Structure formats: C-alpha cells, structure tokens
Amino acid sequence: MRIDPELAATVAAVADEGTLDAASRRLRITPSAVSQRLKTLEQQLGRVLVVRTKPVQLTEAGEAVVRLARQVALLEHDALSGLGLDEEGARISIPLAVNADSMATWFLPPLARLSAEHAIDFDLHRDDQNFTARLLESGAVMAAVTSEEAPVAGCSVSPLGVLEYRAMAEPAFAARWFPEGVTRGALGAAPFVDFDRRDTLQHEWLRAMKVSHQSVPRHYVPASHDYALAVELGLGWGMLPLLQGAHGLVPLGGPTLRVRLYWQQWNLRSTLLDTIAAEIAAEAGRVLG
Template sequence: MDLQLDQLRALAAVVDEGTFDAAARSLRVTPSAVSQRIKALETAVGRVLLLRTKPARVTESGAAVLRLARELDVLIADTAAGLAADTGAGPLAVPLVVVANADSLATWMLPALAALGDRVLLELRREDQAHSAQLLRDGTATAAVTSQAEPVPGCTSTLLGRMRYRPRAAPAFVARWFPDGVDAPSLARAPVVHFDRKDDLQNRYLRSVSGPAATPPEHYVPGSWDFAEALRLGLGWGMLPDLQDTVPGALVRLDEQAAIDVPLYWQQPKLRTPALDLVAAAVAAAAKDQLL
C-alpha cells in the first residue's frame, strides 16, 4: 500500500477544517488538488475514508488512516526539532493534540504541561473522560486522558490514578433543601447541576440513593470553574472533585459517606516519540502527586 504524505495531510486537513475548500486554504492548494489527493488515498487503501458531509467526517477505515497521518506529523516534527538542535538553530516545538476532561485541566494537569511550552505546541481538547477516547480512536487527538482502561487500537493505556468526587452544595442550599439530611424524597425535589448532558456523575449518585425513578430539576453549567461557582452560589448540588473544593466553608458535603472514584488513564500511540514521551512523563508525574 503506497500512502503519500501529501495525501495523508490532505485527509487530516479536511477533517480539521471541515470542508475541502477550507482544507485547500490551509494547505495553500486548490480544492481540486485536495479532492484528487483524497481520491488517490482512497484508491490506495481500497476503501472510502471520508464522508462528504458538512463538516466532513472520517469512516471507521478513515479513522485508522487519520491516526497514521497524525503520528507521522509528530514523527516529522520531532525529527525536525532534533535536527534543529543538532545544528544549533535553536529548539523547535512539536505540535500535539491532547484531549482531557475539564476537571483534570482545571486542577492537576495544566501546571504539569505549562513547563513544556517551549518544546511542545499543545492543542488541548476538552471532553468528558468517558468519551475522550473516541477522539483518539477517530484520529482527532494524539493522546488522551480517559476513564477507559481498554486501549484504543494501536495505543497503550496506563493508569494515572483516580479523581474522587463527592456530592456538595452551598450551606444555605443544604439548609433549605436537606434540613433533615439526604434521602430519596429530598433528592427528587432539590435542583441538581450537571456539567453537560454527557455528565453522568450526579445521576450515578442519585441512583445509589433514590433508584432510577428520581427526576429532580436540572441545570447545566459546562465549565469546570463555572460548575464549582454555580454550586457555591447555590444554583444546585453536584458532584465536585476533592481537588476543586478549595474555598473553606463555601461548600459542604451532602452525604459524608458518599464518594465516586473516577479512574483516569493515559492513552497514546504505541509508536513513541520524544515529544509524546515528554508530555506523558509530565502528566504521569503530576497525576502521581495529585490523584489517588
């Protein structure tokens, strides 16, 4: 199978930009050239790789080829960085796309990555830990923090640790909605705050106390800091990681015995590169220091 670098880059550009025209602008070629490269790549592979939708999406086969394109770009950038250092031209930063859940980015992960800014150009994608592996699977990301232990095909999976979440709310909210403590009836009435519609942590706690029938009023606040602030302001109760409960007295636990531990794994391609190893080591060190 003869796969050309310009064809692989055309595939990545169409996925990143969403359309053939936008990909052509990013590659500084004509849309016709992009179309020809994609057709040649599909001919070489013998399968349809792109769904010509808006935005364009890869097929299952296309995801595998897209992962190859991402890995080759990282290898090429790593090689260029090494050659620049050898010739005294100064270090070149290597671009990497890393996906992680919002709570990790807001607490333990960003400080670890900040020190790498002169060696790695990071594009951080935010996704729920239960869904982040999909961005690695479809070739969108180069590496991921995920709650999925099973490695994506072609990747390794390493346990980083666990984030502990507990049900929390503002003291005044607890006094109003849970004057006699937490039980199924009070949880069915009290407003709850979700991060977004993929966030299942609150529902997991609800099911453990009230069963599947509880349907309290629901709010959605899709930002890690904003979510914590919404709880502090009394919008509702929610599952907040211990690492974010940093304002003394601002929040109290609804249930002293309740906790949900979310395991986090680092997944990256089996093909190792200096840039990926650098990021993986920084993430692992921070996780060891901050996670359970």
Template sequence: MPSYSLEHLRTLVAVLDEGTFDAAAARLHVTASAVSQRIKAMEEATGQVLVQRTNPARATAAGVGVARYARQVDLLGEDLRRELGEDGREKATYSIAVAVNADSLATWFLPALATAHERFGAIFDVHRDDEEYTVALLRSGTVMAAVTATEQAVQGCTSSLLGVMRYRAVAAPTFLSRWSPRADLSDLDRMPVVDFDRKDELQRGFVRTVLGREPSGPRHLIPTSDDFARSILLGLGWGLLPEQQAGAHLNAGSLVELAPQHPIDVRLYWQRWNLASPQLDGLTRVVREAATATLRQA
C-alpha cells in the same frame, strides 16, 4: 498497502481537522480544487471512500485508519526534524493532539502541559470531553493520547493508571436551607442538580448509589468546569466536585458536603499511541509526574 505521499497525508489530516475542503485549502495555502484532487487520488489508490462529504467532513471507517497513519507519520517526521536540529523552540508549530476531561483540565492537567511546553517546546491541540468519551477520540485517530476512565487499551495504544480523582457531593448552605432545611439526604433526588452536559452521568449515578432510585429533580446544564463549580457556590443546585476544587470552599463554609461517607472515585488512565516518539515519551513523563503529585494513588 497503498503508497501515499506526505502531501496527500497532510491534506487528509487538514480536511478532517478543519471540517471543510475550503478551510483545509486555506490552511495548506492551496486551492480547494487541489485539496479535492488529492483526496480523490488517495481514495482511488485505496479503493475506498476516506472522507464523508458532510459538514463538517468526517472520516469513514477506512479513513480513520489512514488518518491515524497520517498523524503518526507526521509525528515521526517532527521527531526526526528535532533530532537533526532543524527546529528551535521559537519555531515550534507541530501540535500534539490530546484529549482530556474537563475536571482534569481545570485542576491538574493544564500545569502538566505548561511543564511540557517549558521543557521541550511542545505545542498542544487539546480536545475536551467526558472521561468516558475521550477514548473515542483516540480510537478515531483524532488525538495521540488521552486521559480516560477506560482501562482497556485501544488497539495500537498503551494504557497505564494515573490515579484516582475523588469527587465530593456538595451544595451551598443557602441552597440547602431552601431545599432541605433538615439536611435530609433523602431529599437529594428531588433537589435541583447541576450537570456538566447531557452526557454527564456522575450526579445521577451518585443518587442511584446512595438512595437506590433515579433522580427526579430539575437539571441545570453548565458546560465549563469553573462555571460548574461557581453555579454550585451560587446555589443553583448540588453537584459533585473534585476534591481539589471543593476543599477550600468546604473549609471556608461556603460549601457543605452532603454525604461525607460516600465519595465517588474515578480511576483515570493515560492512553497513548504505542509509538517510540521523544515528544510523546516526554509528555507521558510529565503527565505521570503531575498525576502522582495531585491524584490519589490507587
């Protein structure tokens, strides 16, 4: 295995995080030429190209492995620095990169991060993606841990069940009076629907499960969790909301549940690097506590 200096490893991570050699240079307080020379030296030592010179810069297959190693070395170095008492909370600058789906971030995950920050001064770099895709960020080495719907552990990681996020199909009363005055569920596939983004298959899968056919209605794309819920409340369309978001509105009558007998349950898992790290171990404990208190337990 090639031997890399800490300076070179941190340069590779900076290029992949920032997306360009110039931005990496600004982060590291060196010239872009120095960044280029360091990456070139790493590639010569490895015998393979590590970085695709695209905009933004991306890791090659070989670069993914080296970047994951670089982040692990950096994490272990931060753990040691803390253990030796070289860090006060007010000086904490190291970021733990995590991936999480938008609904978890909007309901139970953000308070968990706040607890971790309070307990051991953790700083976070949060990547948001659909729960079916967060595992890809873990596989690429971009993040150290992820909330994901994928049970099978990524190589070099561990996987544990957090719990079940239950979704309810809901719509505003004014929307139903306009699109389905008889409150007939068979109208569901032709009514306007709200999706989070083009990767969101939750609503489409619900229609297939309940009606056995593909939806044909118009599709709104609302790519933030809070605005997704607001768009349903405002009558733009129907959609699936986590119980934590829908409950109060259902009780108040500002939302109507379309199919009470057909909730959608999504099992969520916590995958993290299989690496002994006080920071990752502490974050894992906090995330599990929050999940146990908030999610349905399978």
C-alpha cells in the same frame, strides 16, 4: 500499495479544520487542490475518506488515514530533532484528549512547562473521561486521559491516579431543600446540576443514596468552571472534584466518588510523546489521590 504522506496529511488537515476551505488556508494551497488530493487518494484506495458535510466527517477509512498521517508527522519530527536537522522555529501540533475536570484542576500546568521547553502546539479535545478513548480510536488524538483501563488497539496504558468527587451545595440551598437533613425524600425533590447528558456522577451518587435520578429536577451546565459556579450560586447541588476547592459550599454527606484515570497513547517509539507522558504522569503523581 503505498499511501503518499502528503495526501494523508491533507486528509488530516481537512479533519482538523472541518472544511476544505479552512484546510486550504492551513496548507497554503487552493481549495480545488485540496479537493483533488482527497479525490486522488480516495481513488487509489477505493474508499470514501471524507463525507463533505460542514464540518466534514471522516469515514472509518478516513480515520485510518488520519492516524497514519499523525504518526508519520510525529516520527518525522522525532527523527529530524534527533539528527539536529529540525528547522529553527518549526513546531508540531500534538492533539490530546482530556476530561473537563482534569483540564480545570491539574492538566494544564504540565502542558505549560512542556510548551516552554519544546516547540509544541497542543490541540486539546475535551470529552467525558468515559469517552476520550474513542478519540484515540478515530485518530483524532495521539493520547488521552481516560477512565478506561483496557488499552485501545495500538495504544499503551498507564495509571495516573484518582480524581475524587464529593456532593456539595451552597449553604442557603442546603437549608432550603434539606431542612431535616439529606433524606431520600428531599433528594427526590432538590434540583441538581449535571455537566451534560453523558455525565453520570450525580446519578451514581443518588443511586448510592438509594434515590433514582430519573425524576429528579436537574440543570445542564457543560463547562467545569461554570458548573462549579452554578453550584456556588445555588442553582443545584453537584459532584465537585476535591481539587477544585469548596469555596464556601457545604458537603451533603454520602460517599466520596473516586474516578480512576489512565493515560493512553499511541504505541510508538516517540521521544516527544514519551516526554509528554512523563511530565503529565509526574504532575498526576503529585496531585491525584
């Protein structure tokens, strides 16, 4: 059995755009043509590929087809470029997964340099570093910054460095909540800021300070810049990357938490993907501990 690359690319477009209508605009065909392509491939494979919710959801079979579509597009781009046959102005979309703190501190400069030299459209997917590898498995991205050292099936992995975090607070907040120092009792009452419900950095630091995070007041601020601003405004204390700068905050002591980061990418012989990996690794080598 053979999967038609055009049909696979249609599934990938639907996954990227979220609806058949949006995919039709990207592919410059009618929504009914998109639907017919999906139906044709599903019938050929005997599998449901897309659950037609809003946004659509890929089944496990759909994820496999999307991985194939992205790999074919990448390898075709490399081949045409190597032969000097790529169309002038032709661009390729490269989906990458990255954690929010890396994006806010060191990840974007190498992408800007790459974009200046190559016809790339970067499609960034943000998630916690403990979960970005899942986006590789699903085929949503070609590479990811992750805290997982064990390679995802079909991927290679290389170390990037360490992102260091320190517990920080606004001076007036520290004076109010820790008048006698950062004691266990004070930590049990002082509110802190969580990035989201997947963020465990504050919990790990509290555990190191022998305090359970379960009953401690907290705020959720799910964006790196806004998270840092919330701490700077005295909404609560929080773990901030050393790379982000303190901006007049005071350290609360305790351990500096070190998050090891890795680069995982599809294990393909792709000149473009390797070029991206090399530029990101060089930047990480300059700025990460």
